Amino acid sequence: MTVEREIVRTPILPQDLAANPVLSRWVTVHPGGTIDVRVGKVELGQGILTALAQIAAEELGVDLEQVRMQPANTARGPNEGGTSGSMSIIHSGSAVRAACAQVRAKFAAEAALRWGVGPDRVTVRQGVIRCDERTTSYGELAGVVDLDVPADPCGPLGGGDRPALVGKSAARLDLPDKIAGRPRYIHDLDLPGQLSGRVLRPPSPGATLLHVDEGRLADLDVQLVRDGSFVGVVGADEAEVMRAVKVLRDATTWEESDSLPDEDDLSTFLRSGPHETIEVLIPEGPPPGGHTIQATYSRPFLAHGSMAPSCGIARWNDDGTLSVWSHSQGIHGLGAAIARALDIDVERIEVEHAENAGCYGHNGADDAAFDAVLLARDVPGRPVQVLWSRQDELAWSPLASAMSADVRAVVDDSGSVLSWRYDVWSQGHTSRPGYLGVPGLLAGAYLERPLRYPAPADPPAASGAGTVRNGVPIYDFPDRGVTGHRLLETPIRTSAMRALGAYMNVFAIESFMDELALSAGADPLEYRLRHLGDARGRTVLETAARAAGWGTPVEEGVGLGIGFARYKDKGAYCAVVAEVEAESDIRLRRLTIAVDVGMVVNPDGVRNQIEGGATQAASWTLKERVRFDRRRITSDDWESYPILRFSEAPEVSVEIVEAPGVPSVGAGEAAQGPTAAAIANAVAAAVGVRVRDLPLTTDAVVAAIEASGD
C-alpha cells in the first residue's frame, strides 16, 4: 500500500510552498505551545485568515485557539503574491495545508524517536502528541525540532483523513476585537514617535502646482513637504495637520486643464480608441443567416467606496532601510514598486500588512503607503501615518472602468441560439503597483521627476483576464465569437475592482439571455437550461429557482429575474433570483442564491461572502455611478456617490450546493455578475421594459418606460 502510494504520487509541492519551501517561513512553534502561522495572503475583511487558521489547526492537529495568524510581512513571511481574484483559498490553502502537515510529521517523528517507536504509532490530536500512554506537546519539542528546512516534495501534503474543522463554520478570529472597538486597524496603529501626515491632492488630475505661499502655515505646528506638484504636511497633532492641509488648499496656486471625457457619452469615449483587440473566441466564419437579435449594454465608472479611507505608515530608519505598513493587497509588489520609484534596493524595504476596512480590489492603499514614504523622507527616524480624506478616497483611488458591450445572436425557429457574437469595450482592469514595469503609484506622476503611468493593462487570460473576464457564455451555442477592445488612452485611472469585467459581461450576457427567451416565448429558466449541458451549472440554476419559488405566480408590479454564471469559467457557480417590486419606485426585496464553490472550508464564511458580494453588487446595480465634469471627479462624498442603505438592502438567502471532493474555489466574486443580471431581469419582468444601461435607478426605469411609450 505504501509502495503504491509512492508510485501514484507525483512529488510536487503546492505552488506557493514550492516558491517558499522553508517551513519556518510558514510556522513557528513557541515553547509555550502557541503556534504562529505566517501566510502571504492578507485579511481584507473577507475572513481568509480564519479559513487558513482552520486549515492550519486541522493539519497540525491542534485546536484553533493554539494557532496565531501573523500579519503578512515581506521580510519574515512567505511571498504568495497578491490577495486577489478569489484565489487565496486555492493557493494559500493548499500551501498551508502541506506546510502544516509536514510540521506535524516532524514533531510526530521527533516524539517517535524519543520513545523508540515507529512514527506511524504517534498521533497528534488537540495539541497532544501521543503514543499509547506517553504524551508530549508541540511546546515541549519546540526547541528540538528544526523547521529551518525545506518542505519535502515526497512528504505529506495534508488534506487526508478526519476533516474535523474544515467544513464547519468557524467564528471569525478578528471579529471580537473589531466589534468591541479594540485597536486593530492601520488607522489605530500608534508607533513610537509617530507623526501624522496629510497630502494635498491637486484640484484636478491634470493640475500642476505653480506656487505655495508657505507663510500661510507659519502659525501652525507642521512641516511642509514638497516635491514638484506633490505637496503635504507633517506634524505631531493629527487635528492640527488636518487644519494645516485646509490652509494649504488656499495657499497653493495651480494650473489646471480639462482632461476627462464626457460622462454623458461614455460609449463614444470607450469605442473611439485606440484599442488593443483581445480575440477570445474567433468564429470559423460569418454567422449563419436567420432571425438576428441584438442589444447594447453599459455600465458607468464605479468607485470602491471602502468605509475607511486609505492609510499608510512609513519610517526611514537610521541604517538606510525603509519600513512600511500598508493595507495593500500585494505587499511584495508594493515594496518592489517603491524601490523602483525611488531607485533603492528592494532588500532595504520591509512592508508589513496592517488591516483596514473592506478592500474590494486595487484601491488607494498602495498610493497612501507611497504618500507616507514621501512625507517620511523629510523626518528620518520618525514613522509618519498618512490618512486620506473621504473626498480623496472617492476621487483619487483607482476606479473600476466604465464598459460598453454589443451582443448579437442568430436564432432558429424555436428561438434557440445558432450563433453568438459579443464585443466589449473597456479601459484596462489592472494598474497594480509594478504593472507594465512602472511603479504605478499615484503620487509618482506629480513628483519633480514625474513617474508617468501608462494605460491600465488587463490580467493575462490564465489569471481570468480583465475586460473579457466571463465574456464567454457558459452556454452550448454552436457558433461563438467573443472580442474585447481595451482602450489605450485612458484619462481616468482605473484598476481592479471585485470581479473585474465579469460584473459587466455577465450582466450583458444574462440580460440578453432573457431578451432571447422573451423573443422565443420561453421561460427564462427553461431557456437557459435548454442551452446548458454543464451538470453542476444546471444543479445550481435549478436549486436557486426552486428556493425562490420560480414559476409560481407573483403579485402585480412584482417581477422575478434570474442571473447565472461560473466565475472566471473555472471558479464558483452562482445563480441568483431577484425579486423586485416596481410601484412608486424600484425596490429590491429579495435575492435567492445558490452557489457551488467545491469543497467548503467555512460554510458561514462562504455565506457571508456571497451575501455581501450580492448586496454590494445590488448597490452598484441600483445606485452607483462615478460623476465627473471635464476637469475632475465630482462624486466625492456619500451624498454625491450614494450607496445602498439599510432600508434598501434586500433579504439574501444562500443555498450552498455541496460538491465534496471537488477542490475549493473562492466565493468573494461569484455573485456580482449574476446579481446585476437577476435584478435587471426582474425589473424587466416587473415593468415590461428593458433597461440596458447601469445603474438601474428609478429615474432610469421611468425614462425607459416613457421612451417605450413614444
Add this chain to the structure above:
Amino acid sequence: MTQAFELTVNGRQVRIETHPDTSLLHALRNELGLKGPRFGCGLGLCGACFVRMDGQVVASCDTPMWSAEGRTVVTVEGLEPGEGLHRVQQALLDEQAAQCGFCITGIAVNAATLLETNPDADEEAIVEALDRNLCRCGVQRRVVRAVLKARSESACHVTPEDAV
C-alpha cells in the same frame, strides 16, 4: 490656541487640552486612546464615528470640541459599563454580522441607543435608525437580525414565563 475642555466620557470625568475646532472624534482617538469610534468620512455621513452624547447618537467627526464641553459621551467601549460586551455587540458577534468590521462600532452605538430608548423597536424602527449607518461589505441584513435578537433577549426578562 489650545483650550481645556471638561467632559464625561464612559462615566469618567476627563480634561482635554486641544484646539476648539478639533473634532470630538480626534480627541477621543488621539487624546484618550479610544479607537472604537472610527474615521470614515469626516462629514457626518457614514456613521462609523457614532457616539452617544447626552443620550443622542451623534457623529463625533462632525462635533467640534467647543460644542462637547460639559457633555456626557459614551463610546462603543463604554456601552457595557462592566466587563464584556453589550448585548447588541454580543448579538452582532453571535450572528457574525460583520465582514471588515469597520462600520460595526458605529452601528453598535446606534442600535444600543435605540433599544435603550425604545426597547420594543420593531424591524422597521431598527432599519430606520440604522439608515444613518453605511456598510460597504453588505452585512445589513445580518445586522438587522442581530439587533432583533438582542431586543428579544432583553425583552425575555419580562416575559410571563420568566415571571412564573
